[in-house]
Amino acid sequence: MAEYKGVMIYCEVNEGKLAAIATELLGCGRKLADALGQELCAVLVGSNITGLGKGAIASGADKVYEVNDPLLKDYQTDSYVTVMEKVVKQAMPQILILGQTSIGRDLAPRLAFRLDTAAAMDCIALAIDPDSKQLLQTRSVYGGNALATFTSACSPQIATVRAKAMSPLKPDASRQGEVIAIKADLDPSAIRTKVLEKVPEEVAGIKLEDAEVVVAGGRGIGNADGFKQLQELARVLKGAVGATRPPCDNEWVPDAAQIGLTGKIVTPDLYIGVALSGASQHLTGCSGSKSIVAINKDPEANIFKVAHFGIVEDWKKVLPAFTEKVKELLGG
């Protein structure tokens, strides 16, 4: 029987380009492959993806598998799991890494059960154990209150990795690699779901996950009007507005503004958390920020445990004066 060998990265495609998470995973995969002395391969699945393989090679892959088929235009569990099952059975990687994204969250566990193996979700660190050569999968558990390192003797070892947890390599267009096309061979009747509509709920302005400054509000902001003040500060700082879960649940802001374990992961230069307590599930999404500022009236609030600068006051009294002063400083 053939042996499982090498590292495989599932590369997501976004608006016709390799997604940021794909290059992050290739950076991480390169290190793992080198530690094992094995090959790094990339998988691209979709419709109209031909040509993107070069980008994956420039970002670290030795080999690219492309599965191009009109039936793969939208992500659907049945079609993508079937295709990935085929790719894995052909390429036999020892390790398969996906992103902890809308797709990865759905695809990884289902594929793991299909392949009769195990997955570790939302890893923030991956390493090769020097002795056993097994993959050490470190992930956050209990809402970010703890970290846990798992191993599995099953093959392939599947892991999803959190956005922004890994660094991409500098793309090198001179890198060489092989691109292999795999036929999807899908039976349309075996796809039991149908995507009827995609409804974007984009927040206007700079994308939250790309912003260098994030102004986030919590339950203590009180209503949608309060968030207008945060928007003003974000505008002055050329940043984006984010939120904890309660403002999203209360429809003060769109769901897409949620930062945290089940929301977006942000790592801006400056994160300003206003009237939020700093629950572990929220900090999961912002603790990688370079500087953290907290405004909260409760000196015991957990956010002060991770913040670098803080003010213990009612935000309503602090924010207007702060925004004014920032405007003045940045204007002059």
Add this chain to the structure above:
Amino acid sequence: MNIIVCAKQVIDPEAPPASFKVDPSSNKVVPPPGVSPVISPFDEQAVEAALRIRDAQGGKITVISLGVNLLRDVVKKPLYMGADELILLEDESFAEGDSWSTAYALAMAIKKIGEYDIVFCGRQAADWDAGQVGSGIAEILGLPGVTVAKKIDITDGKARVERVTADGYEVVEVSLPALITVSNELGEARSPTLKGIMAGKKKEPVIWKPADIGVEASQVGAAGRRTGLLKLFQPVREGKCEIIEGASPEEAAVNLALKLREAKII
């Protein structure tokens, strides 16, 4: 409509972070004293999703919880909310499972129940945050699945599911029977009414052991695991926050702006 909901008892995920403790010698979480466990919040929302469908078109809701030391008042909450029946997979051999062994046992219990149109799970359990068991059950039972749902409409033997994505949502149609995992965007789960609690108190949960669902004790819980937990630890937070003061809140605000400028952060 026959609906099954999988609901897990967990340590309260919203207990103060400072109360969270790990015992490094046993690699286990020490339950915070005086804090009652709860039904994992997304699972309460899965119960809510089931109740909304039953409210609209009738049917029966069966809830399954797997674990050990299941507190009756905790696991009965779905009954208090209005679910019809509660099955407990409660046995020492179910303890310390991983996504695999848990999904397998739940799938076998669902198979035993036999008649169902929808199986609901939470998007992830608020203890290990895996988000795998729903997909695992679907795969074992050969069901189509839709994950991270915020709205479910049933018409003509099909479900129309709004599935939350990073930047909005997509509307997915799926044939029934299907497995659907539920997210908080569904909206708040209803609180039990006094009448609901009275009715729920009178209902006795059905208890199933491994043999009742046709599996060996060696296939479930710790024995059925495919992953090993090497280490469980708490991340160290540095905790050196500089509190900016001022004669008034406004002055503190100005001082903060100056400080950030001085530190070249803005």
